[in-house]
Amino acid sequence: MKQAILSLALTVAAMLPAAAQTTDNATTEEETDRAELCRQNYRTLFGGEALTGKGTDPEMMAILQKFIFGEVFATGDLTMKQRELITCVVLASMQTLPQLTAHAGAALNVGVKPEELREAMYLTAPFIGFPKMLNAVGTVNEVLRQRGISLPLESRTTVTEATRHERGAAIQDSLYSGGIDAAMAGVPDGMGGDVARMLTDYFFGEIYTRDALDLKTRELLGYCILTAIGADSQLQSHYHGSLKAGNRPETMAAAVVQCLPYVGFPAAIKALRIMKQEAAKPAPAAENLVRLSRIEVDPACLADYNAMLKEEIDASLAKEPGVLALYAMAQKDAPHLITILEIYADRTAYESHIKSPHFLKYKRGTLEMVKNLELIDTNPIAGRR
Secondary structure (H helix, E strand, O other): OHHHHHHHHHHHHHOOOOOOHHEEEEEEEOOOHHHHHHHHHHHHOOOOOOOOOOOHHHHHHHHHHHHHHHHHHHHOOHHHHHHHHHHHHHHHHHOOOOHHHHHHHHHHHOOOOOHHHHHHHHHOHHHHHHHHHHHHHHHHHHHHHOOOOOOOOOOOOOOOOOOHHHHHHHHHHHHHHHHHHHOOOOOOHHHHHHHHHHHHHHHHHHHHHOOOHHHHHHHHHHHHHHHHOOOOHHHHHHHHHHOOOOOOOHHHHHHHHHHHHHHHHHHHHHHHHHHHOOOOOOOOOOEEEEEEEEEEOOOOHHHHHHHHHHHHHHHHHHHOOOEEEEEEEOOOEEEEEEEEEEEEEOOHHHHHHHOOHHHHHHHHHOOOOEEEEEEEOOOOOOOOO
């Protein structure tokens, strides 16, 4: 039985693209033919032999193995670890669990850490839902058990109930500022706002803040998951989000090619076409970043808070050319409810502002005074001084 299972796993794995990388061993198609490249990478990944001529469909196996291991893996600048993480999230998204079993083992063989593999599975949940994610996690956990790895793995959460929204909003704002709010506007009974908040708190606040995978890797894997499920509009926005996270267009294109044997040519070509279209769009002109900050202050601390706020605003306007306006207003009948109109030259100016010494002093000094904070990004309609 064990031999049959191993044979099945290796056969299935042979039908899928493996995670190999020409830059890992300086191999090029000019230096070796694709059949030999296929054999080398199959051994590295699965410890077995490819192109054996055995089995019920040896001709198709040879076609698949040489195409996948000898061609797909040689396309682009991905590392073996990147290729196997991509492979695993795509297989998880498609719920092809026997193949996920084989490639989870291959991922571990090429240096993917158990924590990284688990986080890649967790990352699929916001895209494909909890039930499918749990199927994938169960499949990977069985591979880990067979390797003698103790479960559960160490916790990688970095947020609490009190911090998940703020942390999530900061990540979301840096990659997709204002996108979900516009998409959810007008949903009946205000539930679009609920969905937007859930995306911030859960997707970005609880999933994207976890350790083991960095933001750059999460965005690259996310683009591959979207390729697998054919999410057209999200492929457009995540192309730009992935670039902001630090991925190069060439790396993203190579990642889609890595998905190709799993998802088929139509899905891969669609993702590549969207990338091409988005890349061809003219870069938007720099625009002011305009935000409203609504703050509820502990009434007992109001005098101290106002003093620190004034000090911070005076310093920002005096020292930062990119801070165009900071105008703080207190509600007349409730002075502990404060609204600040913030206008920055662009996002770069805003990012510089929140790292400035005077802002950090204000933030830390008023942390216990603020009972509630709401940040509202706006699109100015009319009016100019």
